[in-house]
Amino acid sequence: xxxxxxxxxxxxxxxxxxxxxxxxxxxxxxxxxxxxxxxxxxxxxxxxxxxxxxxxxxxxxxxxxxxxxxxxxxxxxxxxxxxxxxxxxxxxxxxx
Amino acid sequence: xxxxxxxxxxxxxxxxxxxxxxxxxxxxxxxxxxxxxxxxxxxxxxxxxxxxxxxxxxxxxxxxxxxxxxxxxxxxxxxxxxxxxxxxxxxxxxxxxxxxxxxxxxxxxxxxxxxxxxxxxxxxxxxxxxxxxxxxxxxxxxxxxxxx
Numbered sequence: 001x002x003x004x005x006x007x008x009x010x011x012x013x014x015x016x017x018x019x020x021x022x023x024x025x026x027x028x029x030x031x032x033x034x035x036x037x038x039x040x041x042x043x044x045x046x047x048x049x050x051x052x053x054x055x056x057x058x059x060x061x062x063x064x065x066x067x068x069x070x071x072x073x074x075x076x077x078x079x080x081x082x083x084x085x086x087x088x089x090x091x092x093x094x095x096x
Numbered sequence: 097x098x099x100x101x102x103x104x105x106x107x108x109x110x111x112x113x114x115x116x117x118x119x120x121x122x123x124x125x126x127x128x129x130x131x132x133x134x135x136x137x138x139x140x141x142x143x144x145x146x147x148x149x150x151x152x153x154x155x156x157x158x159x160x161x162x163x164x165x166x167x168x169x170x171x172x173x174x175x176x177x178x179x180x181x182x183x184x185x186x187x188x189x190x191x192x193x194x195x196x197x198x199x200x201x202x203x204x205x206x207x208x209x210x211x212x213x214x215x216x217x218x219x220x221x222x223x224x225x226x227x228x229x230x231x232x233x234x235x236x237x238x239x240x241x242x243x244x
Contacts, residue, residue, distance in 0.1 A: 006243075006244070007243070007244045008104055008109055008112075008241070008242065008243045008244075009104065009241075009242045009244065010102045010103065010104045010212040010213075010214070010240065010241065011102075011231070011232040011238050011239050011240040011241070011242065012102060012214075012232055012238075013194075013214050013216075013229050013230060013231055013232065013240065014229075014230040014232070015191075015216050015220040015227070015228065015229060015230070016226075016228045016230055017220055017221060017222040017225060017226065017227050017228070018222060018225030018226045019221075019222065019223040019224065019225045020223060020224045020225060021225055022185070022225065022226050023226055023228070031181065031228075031230055034233065035233065035234075038233055038235075
């Protein structure tokens with residue numbers, strides 16, 4: 001009697017890097033989207049179109065709230081620097 | 097001496113059958129990812145983390161970064177597990193590949209048992225930026241560790 005299966009396999013990681021900056025909300029959102037939703041190449045056209053429309057909507061929502069998080073974190077950093085007496089540095093952060 | 101592809105370590109397969117690895121989130125073992133230059137030579141016979149040919153640079157410490165486990169699940173007849181993406185922030189690093197290893201194999205401490213060898217395909221570099229390892233989609237065809 002044959003026993004099916006039993007293959008153990010490693011996946012393939014992707015490496016993303018930046019130079020002299022961090023990732024933008026758009027770049028992070030794209031990474032997030034690929035974890036949340038994938039659209040099969042073999043899906044029927046109508047399903048694919050609907051899924052891609054949903055993905056586009058999710059992308060916009062994710063980018064918006066990531067930008068909100070970035071702004072909010074900058075406010076936290078601004079206040080931490082102000083509290084430490086680093087007003088000039090705080091102002092630089094606020095203007096980013 | 098170079099990276100020649102992705103490998104599931106043979107010793108890991110044996111240790112799985114000996115119940116030595118636990119990938120459960122929060123309560124499982126602690127896995128780390130260490131990165132190497134292309135002088136490293138790893139394959140399925142690699143059994144342990146080594147500091148030889150490990151990269152160095154701002155934002156990276158010897159031994160690499162700690163991974164966040166995602167509790168194993170199943171998809172059809174395939175069992176799979178995943179990790180959260182790992183970022184070395186504000187870093188200046190050049191790496192060609194990586195090892196994932198278990199630092200608490202069997203519930204112990206300070207262990208170095210390798211799980212997989214990862215080949216990035218080419219040198220990847222960050223310069224005063226972020227260096228992120230993006231794990232594949234956690235499904236039956238792509239997850240980082242799959243048992244079909």
